[in-house]
Every structure is written in C-alpha cells, then in structure tokens.
Amino acid sequence: MPYPHVLLSAAVSLDGYLDDTGPERLLLSSPADFDRVDEVRASVDAILVGAGTIRADNPRLLVNSAGRRAARVAEGRAEYPLKVTVSGSGDLDPAANFWHTGGEKLVYTTDAGAERATALLGDTADVVPLGPVLDWRALLAHLHDGRGVRRLMVEGGGTVHTQLLQQGLADELQLVLAPLLVGDPAAPRLFGPGAYQGGRLRLTGSRRIEDVVLMRYEPTAPGTGPLDTAADRHWLRTACELAALCPPSETAFSVGAVVVAADGTELARGHSREGGDPVMHAEEAALTKLDPADPRLPGATVYSSLEPCAHRASRPVPCAGLILAAGVRRVVTAWREPDTFVTAADGSGVLAAGGVEVVTVPEYAALAQLPNAHLPH
Numbered sequence: 001m002p003y004p005h006v007l008l009s010a011a012v013s014l015d016g017y018l019d020d021t022g023p024e025r026l027l028l029s030s031p032a033d034f035d036r037v038d039e040v041r042a043s044v045d046a047i048l049v050g051a052g053t054i055r056a057d058n059p060r061l062l063v064n065s066a067g068r069r070a071a072r073v074a075e076g077r078a079e080y081p082l083k084v085t086v087s088g089s090g091d092l093d094p095a096a097n098f099w100h101t102g103g104e105k106l107v108y109t110t111d112a113g114a115e116r117a118t119a120l121l122g123d124t125a126d127v128v129p130l131g132p133v134l135d136w137r138a139l140l141a142h143l144h145d146g147r148g149v150r151r152l153m154v155e156g157g158g159t160v161h162t163q164l165l166q167q168g169l170a171d172e173l174q175l176v177l178a179p180l181l182v183g184d185p186a187a188p189r190l191f192g193p194g195a196y197q198g199g200r201l202r203l204t205g206s207r208r209i210e211d212v213v214l215m216r217y218e219p220t221a222p223g224t225g226p227l228d229t230a231a232d233r234h235w236l237r238t239a240c241e242l243a244a245l246c247p248p249s250e251t252a253f254s255v256g257a258v259v260v261a262a263d264g265t266e267l268a269r270g271h272s273r274e275g276g277d278p279v280m281h282a283e284e285a286a287l288t289k290l291d292p293a294d295p296r297l298p299g300a301t302v303y304s305s306l307e308p309c310a311h312r313a314s315r316p317v318p319c320a321g322l323i324l325a326a327g328v329r330r331v332v333t334a335w336r337e338p339d340t341f342v343t344a345a346d347g348s349g350v351l352a353a354g355g356v357e358v359v360t361v362p363e364y365a366a367l368a369q370l371p372n373a374h375l376p377h
C-alpha cells in the first residue's frame with residue numbers, strides 16, 4: 001500500500017523533553033531554526049500534529065514566509081499545506097487557531113470520535129473515521145490515495161512520534177537538539193517507552209544552526225512481519241537501484257539484492273552478472289559474500305528487486321533454495337517473476353513453503369522493471 005514519505009520533526013532539550021509543564025510553549029528552536037522549520041513546512045503536502053499538541057500549544061502551523069507561499073502557488077500547489085490532526089476522543093476545541101488559519105483541515109478519528117468532532121467542528125474540517133480504533137496505516141493510505149499527499153511532515157507531539165517510529169512508519173527524523181534542560185519528569189518526552197527497532201538508526205546529516213544542532217536520521221532495521229515498514233522500503237529501493245549496475249542482457253533479468261541484519265546492518269549486496277559471471281544472480285552474489293555460519297543470517301532479511309528464482313538451468317540450486325539453506329526467514333521483493341524465461345516460477349511460493357515470510361511491495365514493481373524494459377514481461 002503506498003504511503004506518503006513521513007518526516008518526523010521535533011525540537012528536544014538535552015534531557016529529552018519536548019516542552020516543559022508551564023502554560024506557554026517552550027521555544028527550543030532558535031530563530032534561524034524556526035525559519036528552517038518554515039522551509040520544511042513549505043516543502044510538504046501536509047502537516048500533522050496530535051490533538052494533544054493543539055490543546056497544549058494552540059498552534060497555527062502555517063508557512064509564515066510570503067515568498068515560500070508564493071513559490072508554492074507558482075508551482076500549482078495549495079498556498080498552505082493541508083493541516084491534519086488525529087484524535088481518538090474527537091474532543092477538539094472549535095476556537096483553536098488550527099481551524100481558523102491556513103488552508104484545508106482534516107481530522108482522523110475513531111467512529112465514536114467522529115460524532116463528537118463533527119458536532120464540535122461542523123464543516124470547518126473534514127472528519128474521517130477510521131473504525132473503532134485509529135489505525136496509522138489506514139490513515140497514511142487515506143492521505144496518499146484520498147488526498148494526494150506524497151510528503152507528510154509530522155510536528156509531534158511525543159505520543160504521535162512514538163507510535164509512528166515504533167510502528168516502522170517514519171521514513172525520516174529531523175531532530176533539533178537545544179542547549180537547555182527541562183528536568184521535570186511531568187514534562188512530555190520526545191519518545192515514550194515501548195518497542196523500537198534494535199541497533200542504530202542511520203545518521204544522514206547534521207548541521208549547527210545558531211546554538212542548536214539539527215540531526216537527520218533514517219530507521220534501518222528491517223520489519224519483522226508481513227507488513228512492509230519504512231526501512232523495508234528504503235532497502236528495497238536500494239536493491240532496485242543496484243540492478244542498474246547489471247551488465248545488459250537479452251536473455252536474463254537485471255536484479256539487485258541486499259542482505260540486512262535484524263539490527264539494520266547491511267551484511268552484503270549483489271547484482272546479476274556481477275564479477276563478469278554471465279549467469280550470476282543478485283541474491284547468489286550477495287549470499288556468496290557471507291560466511292554460511294554467520295549468526296546474523298537467521299535474523300536477516302533479503303531484499304530482492306525481483307522475487308528469488310525457483311528454477312535454474314545454469315546452477316544446481318535456485319536462489320530460493322540458497323536463501324532457505326542460508327537460514328534467512330524473511331524476504332522482501334518488489335516484482336513477482338513474469339513468465340519471460342520460466343513459466344509459473346513462483347519463488348515466493350517455494351520460500352513460503354519453506355517457512356520464509358515473503359513480503360511483496362507492488363508499488364516498487366515499476367522501479368524493479370526499469371532496467372528490464374527491453375525484455376517481454
């Protein structure tokens with residue numbers, strides 16, 4: 001299911017708080033950093049905050065720069081990004097600034113919350129019930145498919161950030177560390193307790209902005225079940241991009257593969273016909289680089305732009321067999337094998353029969369097909 005790119009944005013104190021407990025919003029960002037936040041807002045299709053942030057901060061969440069708003073309009077975009085909030089209760093103050101500034105507003109809520117939100121807000125905002133409980137994947141799919149949102153900035157608070165990160169739905173974190181301490185355990189924290197990815201996130205950038213430091217991170221650890229996560233999509237994209245390295249062929253697919261440990265460490269990568277071997281497959285090229293006794297393999301995920309092969313003439317064991325022999329328990333792929341060279345190959349079926357969780361992410365199929373456009377499929 002396609003989702004928007006989800007960017008979590010927050011400013012945090014040295015001791016990990018988003019705010020203090022005083023009546024005014026705590027300014028953690030510096031003036032230049034607030035301007036950076038404005039620039040990010042201007043770049044997105046929608047901005048989301050939880051109902052708790054509306055209650056605590058009474059935010060406007062505007063693009064404040066007239067120049068940036070004009071540039072959006074010149075590009076044919078709405079002057080302001082769509083403003084989105086989430087509320088289970090539907091208990092939203094109709095006098096809040098959120099409803100009376102900027103462009104369109106949208107509330108995601110539960111069936112019960114929708115009744116209350118609609119009664120309170122009338123037609124100030126679109127109210128979308130998502131069932132008895134609020135499901136983040138349904139929310140993101142609705143934003144993507146129903147509202148055309150491709151980039152979503154999430155500006156907190158901690159309850160919302162925590163869920164999106166824990167559920168593997170955050171593509172990117174932009175955190176600003178501010179040189180002050182809150183020291184009050186009753187204050188809201190950026191991330192609450194619960195189960196996060198193991199291992200380390202990838203630091204993709206850092207920058208000093210006056211007296212604060214901006215840090216950009218991406219989650220790296222593969223998902224653990226049948227649903228693809230933001231990190232899964234990152235690695236699958238990498239696999240698809242690797243396929244561009246394949247020497248061209250009229251008689252074989254161009255495929256890329258990456259093997260990633262449970263903690264997000266890349267173990268190996270490969271592509272078709274690597275090393276001048278005309279029959280080398282991508283998964284084979286990657287797995288060959290690893291010690292078969294590597295204890296990280298059973299917890300690893302294999303990402304392959306095309307599903308691993310089930311039959312081969314050129315080698316004794318197909319890639320599905322190599323993956324089973326390596327003890328890998330999860331495979332993420334973009335494209336089911338067409339009948340171009342082998343009829344009804346079904347490597348996914350072979351893997352599933354061997355107890356491997358196979359996740360297909362069809363929105364990446366076009367990317368996987370790109371270096372294979374000259375082949376019938």
Ligand SMILES: NC(=O)C1=CN([C@@H]2O[C@H](COP(=O)(O)OP(=O)(O)OC[C@H]3O[C@@H](n4cnc5c(N)ncnc54)[C@H](OP(=O)(O)O)[C@@H]3O)[C@@H](O)[C@H]2O)C=CC1
Binds near residue numbers: 011049086087091156
């Ligand atoms: N420094 C910074 O960058 C930022 C700081 N902040 C600070 O964060 C604090 C607010 O954070 P917090 O209290 O965590 O509030 P949030 O903004 O995260 O909102 C939490 C509320 O959102 C709704 N909600 C969230 N997830 C769900 C779900 N799965 N199902 C149903 N409803 C859901 C609920 O609304 P309901 O209660 O209506 O059911 C819940 O109470 C404020 O003090 C604010 O100043 C906020 C943003 C950025």
Ligand SMILES: Nc1c(N[C@@H]2O[C@H](COP(=O)(O)O)[C@@H](O)[C@H]2O)[nH]c(=O)[nH]c1=O
Binds near residue numbers: 054
């Ligand atoms: N305090 C704080 C942030 N708080 C965020 O900014 C929102 C208010 O924006 P506005 O409506 O433009 O005043 C607020 O609700 C919360 O989401 N953001 C930051 O980058 N740095 C900060 O220090």
